[in-house]
Amino acid sequence: MVRLLLAFCLPLAFATAPALGQIGSAYCFGVGCPCGNDDSSAGCGNFGKDGDLGTGALLSASGSGDLFADDLVLTVSGVERGKFGLLFMGSAQVGTPKGDGLLCIGPGASGLWRFPVQKSDPAGQLSLVKPITLSQGFGAGGQILAGTTWGFQAWYRDPLGPCGTGANFSNALDVSFEAPGTSGPTLAQLAGNKLPTYPFFEYITSMNEGARVRAALDSTRFPWLVGLTGDLYVVAAKGKSRWDVDPQLIDVRGAPTSVSIQPGGTKTNTFLLAKGTLSGTHGLELGVGYDVVFDVDADGLLGPGDVIDGYSAEAGFYVVRDTAILGPEPVTALLYNGGTWLKQNIFYPTNIASLGPRPLIVVSHGNGHDYRWYDHIGEHMASYGYVVMSHSNNTQPGIETASLTTIDNTNHFLGNLGVIASGVLNGLVDGTQIVWLGHSRGGEGIVRAYDRLIDGENVPTNFTWQDIRLVSSIAPTTFLEKNKVLPHEVPYHLWIGSADADVAGAPGSGQEPYTILERAEGDKMSITIQGAGHGVFHNGGGNWWANGPCLNGPGKVHPIVKGYFLPLVDHVVGGGPAGRDFLWRHYEAFQPISAPPNGNGCIVVNLELHEKDGPAVFVIDDFQINEGLGLSSSGQSVTFNVIDASEGRMDDKDGSLDWDGSDPFNGMTRNVRTADKQNGMVFSFNGVPSFIEWAVDPAQSNLADDTYLSFRACQGTRHPLTVATLQDVIFEVSLRDTQGVTSTIVIDSFGGGIAEPYQRTGLGPGAGWGNEFETIRIRLTDFLADGTGLNLARIEAVRFDLGPGHGSNEGRLGLDDLEVIR
Amino acid sequence: MRRWGNVAILGTCVMVGAVAVGGFRGPEDPTQAPSAVAPGQGERGVWDLLVAVPFRVDEPFTHWWRAERPEVRAGHLLVLAVDPIVVRPRQSAEPILFVGDETAERVNAGFEDGALIVIVPALAGTDGWPMTELAGQPMWFGEPGLPEQVDAAAIREARRLVPDLIGFSEARVNQALTAGGNGLRCQDQAQLYLYAADWIERFAPADRHIIERLRLTR
Structure with a gap:
């Protein structure tokens, strides 16, 4: 009877639950201000952002008071930009004049607690996120707990303020905090893979069809669930809007799994959801989305108190199909002749x-x-619904000519859809979503072509630079200067074969394709395939143009290329979340299903992903400014005891790959022209515990609302410490908070470490080709696993520990782009 | 085994003039430099001039193979026996082929058969036909580079570096012209390419994919 009643009431209650929006109760507006500077709609009048002394700073809030979600955002607007200020919390009191404003919050019974000082942004705003996590660092009585109400107010500098004291206050705001899930479900990551070592579980977005799917509920992060028994559901992904109107739980497996949450953290609370039985195949989709719900009250409905992974536009997780095999659509292929250099091979569903x-x-x-x-790419992509046009390319005269050919063919194709293939494509090609894929001279040519569009050198009639959504180069040449071959902000992707005997990427050769990747100013990605030659990326047969051991022919390389190109395009162009994991998760841990497996020593694939610099990235150290080992590019101290460390331009200076100690950046091929300036760091460690530690800018120390710690690293080719142990280098990464609490993860917990260079000979004695970077990403919440007590809102340092007791005994590494991804 | 015998081409261009189709025979093995090579010529990668055909086009086309990108109205279509190693396609800079004071457009790859079919622009006379005499024009592969970056000054400099080249003799050129048959009057570049495709098929059949591309008319 009770369950029936709940089933009737909950949908309505849930559907009408307040959305994340304005919350809190504002009060203590600017009435009775110290020098008549009243503003009844905000704090007392200030000079502020607008210079109008009659208007003050307004404190508002959005999000919720949910203790687990910790999504309350407090914003102060109307402050003069670039001025220091802080938010504080305590108990409400009658506003008393202070400075140019009114102090409305006092210590009361719980004390007065100050959040970190910050500087107002260019819009004249101060903001505070994750106040609950931040409050965990306060002294006794300062922690925000369920069932409590706190008053918030902001103090800020206002040197030109009306009363002449130089400081003022915003209005005040009361917010009530509640137990997790009180007014709605708790949002959390649940789905992923079990790991043999700490953090014992990885929460991921995508997993392959046929793989086991598990869920973990870390009891140290969900203490209120300990002792409860509920049902664990796998539901076809709904998205928030559908969940809000239809909270019914229907398990795609037929029935939910009953689970009990035990003390003991992740290891004791990891549950098998499916033994590879979930489908990842549906229509043209890259994968099938599922949400995971822990139905705490076992009522078969998503409601308050339940925990869900996927209550958003993005599913909780995706089961992805085999991206290396043909898709569901039959493909038509044809040859078309539009003129001398307008010969086209066209593929379409x-x-x-x-x-x-x-x-x-x-x-x-x-x-x-x-x-x-x-045709291997044309058939493949068309079978997933893309239109592919491969054109004759006038490459022999040079890159400029090739670039014009790309523009001409793209323009001709879009302008002649009424003629091509008897008009069957007319109106069915989305000319606002174009991908350019180029090989070797064509790979440089497409970047030059994009630059021509951006610079206005060419203005085609049927498309613009905004329509180019992705530029992907296979082993591109690097003939032209940076100002002509510049990807600008378009997402740029690079394919490299380490055995390439044509565009070999040899230092000093002038053909160093990683350089174009480094020039990119938008999102940039690379895939390096060891053992792949220049000629194995196409399907024309003939010489592989390969040099080195463990050569991989088209039979192995094509599945890798097809298997990655599909999710790349799906994610970058189509915005599909399922493809994102392909771009950075180690090949050892996640790869296209029918791509050749890692592990036989000859299949090594290294991935790089770097998001566009901007609000989505907090750079701790990218070595581009503040050159010098003791100071990070974020202006904070760097301490270390690693040896032979250098910071500078990642460019092998002598053209030899032999290590003779005179060229610290030996094997680096990231800068080919004088105008290229991609910096990084190199260092060694040798048989003793070693470290590097970066202090985190206190103004940026709140990482609680961020997603990943990210960096890229490579081994230094032919260095004696690399040669000493030719295998992946591993080490530990730690975060430390202001209370001295540390949490540590070994980088190979999620897959492999930093791969050794391809063992190709030439350019001096020894073996080992250019240095190959790969990206390492660690989810920040993984540092909280199993109750480390780390306060992500108050991180003061990031530290690498290397050497005995921490991973590999010795090594020579390159490092770059130590960042936090928002 | 090469099949370099008498040549009877049926292109789409109109064959003009009364040049006889002669009994020229090229070397059986193009990797062996023929004895008729002019002094220094063999060392520069061009081993022999096998066929020469003057052409003119009614619709000029762009010569992308030098920095000035001149419009071409007339020139010569040549078949050269070349060092296969020199013409092997690569992505990095390739040796640039010069003919006199011009860069030549390489229509095919040629590295498997050692034969290169090239288009050499020339100034057109008042009658529309090329004025350039091929005899004595050095033909050589210069330093690796991108032809689109080569201008007149660069060509002069390249020529200065090979003072020993004196080009093919008048007799050799006449033999080649005889082998080429009548001059070609073509509507446009596409027609010229069709004609070139026939020569590729004859002298460099391994470049089948290029022949097919040039002949794609749909």
Whole structure:
């Protein structure tokens, strides 16, 4: 009877629960201000952002008071920009004049607690996020607990203020805090993979069809769930809006799993959801989305108190199909002749009329190649609904000519859809979603072509630079200067074969393709395939143009290329979340299903992902400014005892890969022209415990609302400490908070470490080709696993520990882009 | 085994003039430099001039193979026996082919058969046909580079570096012209390429994919 009643009431209650929006109760507005500077709609009048002494600073709040969600955001607007201020909390009291304003919050019974000092942004705003986590660092009585109400107010500097005291206050705001899940479900990451070592579980977005899916509820992070028994559901992903109107839980497996939450952290609370039985195949989709729900009250409905992974536009997790095999659509291929250099090999889904406008992928081949040698990509992508046009490319004269050919062919194709293939594509190609994929000279040519569009050198009639959504180069040449071959802010992707005997990437050769990646100013990604030669990326047969051991031919390389290109395009162009994991998770841990498996020593794939600099990235150290080992680019101290450390331009200076001690950046090929300036750090450790520690800017120490700690690293080729142990280098990464609490994760917990260089010979004695970076990402909440007590809102240092007791005994490493991803 | 015998081409261009189709035979093995090579010529990668055909086009086309990107109205289509190693396609800089004071457009790859079909622009006379005499024009592969970056000054400098080249003799050129048959009057570059495709098929059949590209007319 009770359950029936709940089933009736909860949907309504849940559907009408307040959305995340304005919350709190504002009071103590500017009435009775010290020098008549009243403003009844905010704090007392200030000079502020607008210079109007009659208007003050307004404190408002959004989010919720949910103790677990910790999504309350307090914002103060109307402050003069670049001025110091802070928020504080305590108990409400009658406003008493102080400075140019009114002090409205007092210590009361619980004390007065100050959040970190900050500087107002260019919009004249101060803001506070994760106040609950931050409060955990306060003394006794200062922690925000369920069932309590706190008053908040902001103090700020206002040197030109009306009363001449130089400081003022905002209005005040009361917020009530509640137990997790009181007014709605608790949002958390649940789905992922079990790990053999700490943090014992990785929460991930995508997993392969056929793989086991698990969920973990870390009892130290969900203490209120300990002792409870509920049902664990796997539900077809709904998205928040559908959940709000339809909270019914229908398990795709047929029935939920009953689980009890025990003390003991993650290890004792990891549950198998499916033994590879969840489908990842549906229509043209890259994967199938699922939400995971812990139905605490076992009422079969999502409601307050329950825990959900996926209550948003993004599903809790995605089961992805085999991205290396053909998709569901039959493909039509044809040759088209639009003129001398307008020969095109076109692929499209035969049933395109039923699919609607589809994105366009343009392929620009390399020198001596042919436009019909990319049928493997054309067939593959068209079978997933893309239109692919591979064109004859005038590469022999040079890159400028090739770039014009790419522009001409793209423009011609879009302008002649009424003629091509008897008009079957007319109106069915989305000319606002174009991908340019180029090989070798064509790979440089497409970047030059994009630069031409940006610079206005070419103004095609049928598309613009905004329509180019992704530029992807396979082993591009680097003939031209940076100002001509610059990806600007378009997402840029690079494919490299370490065995390439044509565009070999040899230092000093002038052909160093990683340089173009470094020039990119938007999101940038790379995939390096060891053992792959230049000629194995196309399908024209012939010489592999490969040099080195463990060579991989088209039979192995093509599944890798197809298996990654599909999720790359799906994610970057289509915005699909399922493809994102492919771009950074180690090949050892997650790879296209039918791509050759890692582990036989000859399949090594290294991935780099770097998001565009901006609000989404907090740079701790990218070595681009503040050159000098003791100071990070974020202006904080760096301490270390690693040896032979250098910071500078990542450029092998002598053209030899032999290590002779005179060239600290030996093997680095990230700068090819004088205008290129991509810096990094190199260092060694040798048989003794070693470390590097970066202090975190106190103004940026709140990492509680961020997602990943990210960096990229490589081994230094042919260095004696690399040669000493030719295998992945591993080490520990730690975060330390202001209370001295530390949490540590070994980098290979999620897959591999930093791979050794490809063992190719040449350019001096010994073996080992150029240095290959790969990205390491650690989810910040993983540092909280199993109750470390780390306060992510007050991180003061990031530390690498290397050497005995911490991972590999010795090594020579390059390092760059130590960042926090928002 | 090469099949370099008498040549009877049926291109789409109109064959003009009364040049006889002669009995030229090229070397059986193009990797062996023929004895007729001019002094120094062999060392510069161009081993022999096998065929030469003057052409003119009604619609000029762009010569992308030098920095000035001149419009081409007339020139010569040549078949050269070349060092296969020199013409092997690569992404890095390739040796640039010069003919006299011009850069030549390489229509095919040629590295498997050792034969290169090239288009050499020339000034057109009042009758529309090329004025340049091929005899005595040095033909050589210069330093690696991108042809689109080569201008007149660079060509002069390249020429200065090979003072020993004196080009092919008048007799050799005449043999080549005889082998080429009548001059070609073409509507446009596409027609010229069609004609070139026939020569590629004859002298460099391994470049099948290029022949097919040039012949794609749909």
